[in-house]
Amino acid sequence: MTYADEFPASPQGRPLWLVTLADLALLLVGFFVLLQANQSLDRKALADGIRAGFGAAPQAMAPDPLAVAAAGVFDFAPGSAVLPKSVEALRAWAREAVSDPRVSLRVTASVDGTARDVDPGTGSAAVLAADRARAVAAALAPVVPGRRLLIQTAEPPSRRQAVVTIAFTGEKK
Template identity: 60%
Template sequence: MTLDDDFPESASGRPAWLMTLADLALLLVGFFVFLQASQHLDRKALAQGIRAGFGATHAPEATKTPDPMPLAAAAMLDFAPGSAVLPSTPASLVAWAREAARDPRVTLRITGSVDGSAADVDPTSGSGAILAADRARAVAVAVAAARAVPAGRMTIVGAPKPDYGHRNVLVTLGFAGTRQDDAAIPSDLAAIPHRPSGKP
């Protein structure tokens, strides 16, 4: 009796790799059928159903409103150390904001900053964060006073950390809309031809 007699002879049939290839092809076909079938479904309901299937009751990140997509920026530069008084008339910044805000889907994020030095802090509280917020507020007041942008479309924030060597206010123009709504856009902007979303 030889060692080879201990192993049963393999049955003749299809090679093992062919079975693996067939499984892969079936998975791909199933995936593409799923994609085709889900094209006309409510995407939110589909996502909720998939989450429920995996035992998740809700998606915390889906309930949070995302920050507007930034498109452009302008700045008010060179504030005096420890001061939130505007260093110059913000006429050009106000004109830029007014033109951008003609589209009702546009918002402004106004971020104040300090240079991180001991002299560049709020004189009353000694806080750089308060001075940064005061600088942003001063720019927002100038924009709102000129009626360039409604106050509800501006967000005032203080920079999370000092911008070393710079005492500025950055104004970021953001796009907060989803689909172009001709009824909500001024007539001269709505006249610009655009392609509907989802079509080439």
């Protein structure tokens, strides 16, 4: 007696290759339906429809620029937005970066998350991070056109810094 004799006989049915072929055909039909559905998709109308469903007003959406390179100001004093050192090297870097009209600069500032690293007047870490971003943006203002300099704060807290990234925004239409 062999081990093959211990297993029951398999029931008669469709050949396995036919089931696999049917699965493949179903996947192809689904793929072509997806292609056909995406031909007439208006992404702005879809986004506006989703916003309207949640009760928000339609708005113009700017594409998020692609970050290319970064520099920054690090080691702010706890609770302070005073620039810790000269920013001449950062200004020179920014001046060269904005010589290309297709880029913009984004200043992202953060706090370290400790109880000491908050705005002394309000006790808010977010206000201090915004003050740090504004201080760096003000230092870069003489060399960067205003519409090409964006300011934001970072969440969650990381360290006492303000990072400036070069973002490729693309050709003007």
